[in-house]
Amino acid sequence: MRTLTAAPAFCLAGLAWCWLTALPAIADNWSGSIRSKLQTDNRYNRDGDYTGEVWGQFAYTNPERQLNARISTLGRASTDIYREDLKVYQAFLEKALPDWSLTLKGGRFERSDSLGLYLLDGASAGYSFNGRPFTLEVYAGRPLRVDHVRSLDAAWIAGAEGLLKLAPHWSFAAGGAQINVFDLRLGLQSLERNQLSVLNDSLGEQLISDDQFDADESGSGGIVQQHGKTTYRINGTAHFAGHLLAQDKPLELFLQASYAADKSRLENVMLDSWWDPLKGLRIRNYLEAYRPRQPYVSFRDRFYSAYALGEQRVWRGSAEYAYNERLKYSVGLQAAGRDQGYSGTGLNAGVSYQWRPGFNLRGEYDYLELNSGESANSVYLSASHAMNAKTRYLFNLAWRVEDKLLYGHNQARGIENEVHYMLDSSIILAFKGSYIDNTALSNEYLAALQLTYYFDRFQARTP
Secondary structure (H helix, E strand, O other), X not given: OOXXXXXXXXXXXXHHHHHHHHOOOOOOEEEEEEEEEEEEEOOOOOOOEEEEEEEEEEEEEEOOOOEXXXXXXXXXXXXXXXXXXXXXXXXXXXXXXXXXXXXXEEEEEEEEEOOXXXXXXXXXXXXXXXXXXXXXXXXXXXEEOEOOEOOOOOOEEEEEEEEEEEOOOEEEOOOOEEEEEEEEEEEEEEEEEEEEEEEEOOOEEEEEEHHHHHHXXXXXXXXXXXXXXXXXXXXXXXXXXXXXXXXXXXXXXXXXXXXXOOOOEEEEEEEEEEEEEEXXXXXXXXXXXXXXXXXXXXXXXXXXXXXXXXOEEEEEEEEEEEOOOOEEEEEEEEXXXXXXXXXXXXXXXXXXXXXXXXXXXXXXXXXXXXXXXXXXXXXXXXXXXXXXXXXXXXXXXXXXXXXXXXXXXXXXXXXXXXXXXXXXXXXXXXXXXXXXXXXXXXOEEEEEEEEEEEEEEOOOOOO
């Protein structure tokens, strides 16, 4: 599994720090935090592990110079060697050039698109057309995964993306329907993937990705040859906002699609919308046709594993009603299906109540059944209480009854407590503890103590 290499980003972070500290202290604003955490848990080891980590985040802005910078690092030590790490998550400089309508960014920074959430070691340039609601961005670099999110597998990526933002106030059906906001995004991506040929005496030649080799073929004894393969994708999103039937019945819709040229097919189509037909009532609808990029189980597949793995169609619908400002509740249905494998249907319901200011209660029920005979009933109860200006307390209970082909019938009962206490305006102390009792699986526990220090210096703007 590819990890985030720290050396290039550390060099960039050092150069950025030297340059920023050399700038005149005129209108420069900076802020950040240092978070230290000690934790013990048995999620990966029945005997328990001990882990300590330190997060550091730094953000710098200079409005006069149109300059931004951000550095985010993590250091972790653990009795579990697989958790030990030293990473630079982000380290980039961003400079706006108003005279040329350009914004330049270089370093390691986050990107999110139809390929998922990933980090990019590279650069981007954004151009805004003066007086026109259109912007264009080009980017290129080496993509990296964010922790265990298997969202992108490529050695190199480059692309261009255009964004059109309009406020058209288009009317239809004699004013009964209107579109007030219309955003359209269209992009083209080129990816270079690592594809390996494994020559095995018994299996012959197999083509697999580099991740499959890491997970399945290491130590196979075959001869491995690496090849580069370039693929192209067209990504598009559209966002509409307006009203339907009357001015007081708002509607919003989001559509996303990705087309893989090498496979000549749509890889992912997603439609998400909501509508308020009555005061206090919101109807939500979600529909997705998902085709995974790889045949093996990915992070995204695991997220949907309660329904089905691999290529599938997912639908969710719900109705949310606000009885008053303090009481809200919702009911929903969900279904997923695929041509091969298990399909499932389920329902959920929830209620939230604000007992008094700063004291919130919530309950949720979830039911799921697959055509394999597997099923799960879950109940969640939670409470959050701002006890005073410095102390906040959270309490959660969970109860789950499930029947699985893997381990049979299991009942899980869980409890979680979390306390946040502000020592002063810049230091927050937090404690979290949880315990899950299972009848067919090992019991789980977690305890963590965290101290966060916030620092900043902001220059007041001249009137």
